Amino acid sequence: MFENIMMRIFGFGKKKYEVRIRDWNPLINKDLKNAVIDLASWKTRPRAFRAGRSAHLLLQDPFVHQLGMKEVSIRTLRLKGVGNFNDKGKGKPPFVLNFLENILPGQGRAGIIVHMATNEKHEIFPELENMRSKGALSASAARKEYEITGEGLKSWVPFNIPICWGSYNDLKFEGEEMGFVVLGLRDRQDRRFGDLTRAEMYESEQGPVIHFNDYLHSLLSVKNGKQATRSDIIVSFQKWGHGLGQALRSFNDAGFLRFAAHSGNYSVDEQSKEIVLTDVDSSVRRSEIDERTIFLSQLFGIVSGIRGIHEIAVNTAFGFIYLQEPVVNPYFPFLKGYFPEYVPRSMLSEISDIFWQRTKQDMEDGFENYFANRHSMDILAISQLFGVMEVAPLEGLQPPYSSRELSRVLERYDQKVLGLQKKNLKRGIKALLG
Numbered sequence: 001m002f003e004n005i006m007m008r009i010f011g012f013g014k015k016k017y018e019v020r021i022r023d024w025n026p027l028i029n030k031d032l033k034n035a036v037i038d039l040a041s042w043k044t045r046p047r048a049f050r051a052g053r054s055a056h057l058l059l060q061d062p063f064v065h066q067l068g069m070k071e072v073s074i075r076t077l078r079l080k081g082v083g084n085f086n087d088k089g090k091g092k093p094p095f096v097l098n099f100l101e102n103i104l105p106g107q108g109r110a111g112i113i114v115h116m117a118t119n120e121k122h123e124i125f126p127e128l129e130n131m132r133s134k135g136a137l138s139a140s141a142a143r144k145e146y147e148i149t150g151e152g153l154k155s156w157v158p159f160n161i162p163i164c165w166g167s168y169n170d171l172k173f174e175g176e177e178m179g180f181v182v183l184g185l186r187d188r189q190d191r192r193f194g195d196l197t198r199a200e201m202y203e204s205e206q207g208p209v210i211h212f213n214d215y216l217h218s219l220l221s222v223k224n225g226k227q228a229t230r231s232d233i234i235v236s237f238q239k240w241g242h243g244l245g246q247a248l249r250s251f252n253d254a255g256f257l258r259f260a261a262h263s264g265n266y267s268v269d270e271q272s273k274e275i276v277l278t279d280v281d282s283s284v285r286r287s288e289i290d291e292r293t294i295f296l297s298q299l300f301g302i303v304s305g306i307r308g309i310h311e312i313a314v315n316t317a318f319g320f321i322y323l324q325e326p327v328v329n330p331y332f333p334f335l336k337g338y339f340p341e342y343v344p345r346s347m348l349s350e351i352s353d354i355f356w357q358r359t360k361q362d363m364e365d366g367f368e369n370y371f372a373n374r375h376s377m378d379i380l381a382i383s384q385l386f387g388v389m390e391v392a393p394l395e396g397l398q399p400p401y402s403s404r405e406l407s408r409v410l411e412r413y414d415q416k417v418l419g420l421q422k423k424n425l426k427r428g429i430k431a432l433l434g
Contacts, residue, residue: 017169018169018170019037019168021036021037021164021165021166023146024164027063027065027074032077036057036164039082040082040166042093046082046085046091047085047089047090047091048083048091049076049189049190049191050191051087053082053136054078054079054085055078056078056079058076059075059077062074062075065161068156072186076185076188076190077183078190080137080142080180080182080279081094081178081179083135084135091135094137116300116378119293120290120292122293122296123409123413124296125416136173136178137178137179137180137181139165139168139176139178139179140177142165142167142181143165144281144283145183146165147162148285150162152254152256155250155253157256158247158250158277160183160186161183161185162183166180166182168180186267186269187270188270190267192263192266193244193264193267194311195215197312218270219236233321234328237330238330240275241309241330241331242333243337245305245334245337246338248301248302248305249337249338251283251301255286256280256283256285257283257284257289257297257298257301258282258301259280259283259301261301262307262308263308264279292400298397299382300382303378303382305334305338306355306377306385307374307381309330309359310359313363314359314365319359319363329349329355330356331355331359332348335348335351335352340392340394343391347391348388351387351388355381379410379414383403383407386403386406
């Protein structure tokens, strides 16, 4: 189905843009379609549950999407790419250029690095997020997210439900038309896994006391205001770490690559307590890239999961709980969830211990050196996981070079990161000075 309306952009005088919405999910009725169009065109001022480029529509009457034998209740619609919203839910249309985003690193040596990338020569290089229209999404990326989520669900990848995608005719950034994608969420408030780790720490006579938020308590089914025990929290995070590994593996097995598995890109289904992956607009189909880059691209996805665990341990009160439970390693469940059964448990356990020892050192450093430590952790994770994939290659994928050659590749990568940091710092200062 194809619908379009005319819209007026706030603050842009008499200039008008046309909103085109395509590929409606057949479960969406006429009233809900009109509500989506009104929000995308800002006829109805959209609101958001969280800061970012997405607006949200809480459904008064949730509907059920059938996934094979499983029913998924859709409680909220997320309109990604329709504006720039603050943490109070208020926003502006998606047409303010965000020139300085990801140029000034702010903290540490590797703050500008968004992704690791590779090429047909198997080099590893840092990839920056380009300057983009603030609060917006390219129409091509919107369509890609719509299509990949639909294709992935057919292969049992735990995604949210694609509802439709749309474009803003004649609204372009660097020659590319802007657009948006609408997804059906299983969570009423679009909460991400990182939200679980937000907590307050108090000092008491018995020592530090951690109070986690209501979201975590609700997922742990803790009733009557009762505090979740340390054991409850540890067991649940171990389970979700294993679930993330399985989800990322299903994503790769379904033929997709380039998913950044940081804690802001996945959530926990309130109903099933399962991990749900989100934000795949930068992902690619395996068939779309050079076969020579697949091995390292898949490796980078696993490394992003390690980075996500490192982020939670170093930057949140959750890490304090793990420090009090030395027999529990947060990395092992993730790796065990991702790698198949024939990978020796002892190998994964040994690598997990290496990651955990390094993480505990970084926790003592605190946030001041976080980005530099994260960059070092990336290099450590690549070198260690490369060895696993040498011993137990996934789906017949062979490493492009030996571990000895990898060391030289990583040295060059380290120098590129440092060089880009200096280059972009100068670029940011020049932009600030006009």
